[in-house]
Amino acid sequence: MSDDEARIRTLITHWAEAVHRGDLDRVLADHAQDIVMYDVPPPHEGIHGLDAYRASWPPFFVWQAQGACFDIESLDITAGPDVAYAHALLRCGTPEELAERPTLRLRLTLGLRKEDGRWLVSHEHHSFPHD
Template sequence: MNAAGASAASGDIEAVIRRWECAIQAGDLDGILAQHTEDIVIFDVPEPLQSLGLDAYRRTWDLFFRYGAPHPDLFVIEDLRVTAGHDVAFATGLLRIGGSPSPVCRLTLGFVKRDDRWLIAHEHHSAPHTLESQEARS
């Protein structure tokens, strides 16, 4: 893929991500799911360790919305970076959740291009955890 093609693909992918972000902020579950493959794999912060398929993915959002009502500050992606190839791509960003003033989670999205449409095939949310040093445990 040449530079112009990669740039166009990156712009298309960013548009998919921003539509998904807006759907989350609006509590639009159909809009959230519309951006994903049927065989989505998600690694989320809360259990389970992984969720496989669109039905399991839907349940992760049921849990999310139990803790926060739809709102423009509910789920905000910052520092978004997209790397695109011909038919696969990935994006990374930092998440502000539930109105947090600064990012609290990391986001990685894996994309596939199917029928000339970019879809999220893998989603990974993670939160940093401070580990005790050896001296603190002694």
Template structure:
């Protein structure tokens, strides 16, 4: 594993742990000011900018405190000199959903830019598959 791959993997693991713990400062760390996120809930056009990104998390934390999990299952990283991306599958569900659909996974794609010598998330995309 290259140093960049290891650094990005650790960054994603820290972010996921911060999400699980409801640590907003940890969630925001390592994100660019011009972050673009496409999320499961609306708005369909996504959110742009760190302030809009910040505003999406408190409702998620409220839901998660009701017993939901947020854990990385698998992660793959591809890194170049200035840009990189990671794709991951996460367990993100409440206990009832995990009981009825234990294989459900949140799909996560992250785009990174190296700025001032460190990797930062510039693009984030979350999705679930639709079940009939």
């Protein structure tokens, strides 16, 4: 694993831990000002910019406070000198939801770019399989 891949793995792992804790400042910490996120709930045209990204998290934290998990199961990273992408599967659901659908996983894809030697998430895409 390259140094960049290791840095990105740490960035993503810390982000997921911050999401699970509901730590909004840490969730935002390594995201670009011009982030674009396509999420499970609307808006279907996506969320554009760090302010909109910030505003999208409080409803998720309220839902997650019901005892939901947000745990990375697998994470793969490909990094070049100044751009990278990662894809992951996460256990994301309340105990009841996961008991009903134990194999359900959130799919996560991230696009990153290096700015001034620092990796930033510039794109996020979250989805669940349609069954």
